[in-house]
Amino acid sequence: MPARTGRLEKRIHIEVPLQLLMLRNPGDIEKTVTQNVSSHGVRVLTRRPLPPQEPLVAETAGGEIRMQARVVYCQGLPDGRFVAGLQFQEGYVDFQEGHVNWSGTPKGSAD
Numbered sequence: 001m002p003a004r005t006g007r008l009e010k011r012i013h014i015e016v017p018l019q020l021l022m023l024r025n026p027g028d029i030e031k032t033v034t035q036n037v038s039s040h041g042v043r044v045l046t047r048r049p050l051p052p053q054e055p056l057v058a059e060t061a062g063g064e065i066r067m068q069a070r071v072v073y074c075q076g077l078p079d080g081r082f083v084a085g086l087q088f089q090e091g092y093v094d095f096q097e098g099h100v101n102w103s104g105t106p107k108g109s110a111d
Contacts, residue, residue, distance in 0.1 A: 011036040011043075017061035018044060024054070031061070041072070041087040050074045050084045058086060 015033045022028040035043045042058065050056075054071040068089040075083050 011038045016042075018042070019059045019061060019063075020044070020046070020050075021057040021059060021066075022054075023056055035083060041069070041085060043083055043085050046074075046082045046084055049076070049082050055089075056086070058088075 013036050015035070016037065018032050018034060020030045020032055022030075030046060030048070032044045032046055035045055037043075044058075050071045052071050052073060056069055056071070057066050058069045059066045069086040070089060072085040072087050074085075077083060
């Protein structure tokens with residue numbers, strides 16, 4: 001059997017505004033946007049490097065949905081910004097024809 005290469009699940013290119021809440025530094029929030037989305041994570045554009053394994057919360061821009069996540073990778077871009085892959089620790093994203101349905105923890109719910 002040949003070795004499997006590439007991604008295990010489909011990604012779609014879609015820009016969704018998010019806020020990243022840094023758990024190790026309460027109050028530290030970065031507004032960002034996704035570059036692509038899969039059912040278990042996102043790739044986001046950031047202004048700073050994010051350490052691999054860093055725990056954080058990805059929150060929809062309006063604050064309706066919060067998803068626990070961890071940084072899988074972070075790469076520098078030529079313009080000084082960074083792209084980071086985030087893996088959701090709970091919940092998932094359902095996407096169809098460019099519409100994203102977040103299935104995380106609604107704000108105000110018991111964690």
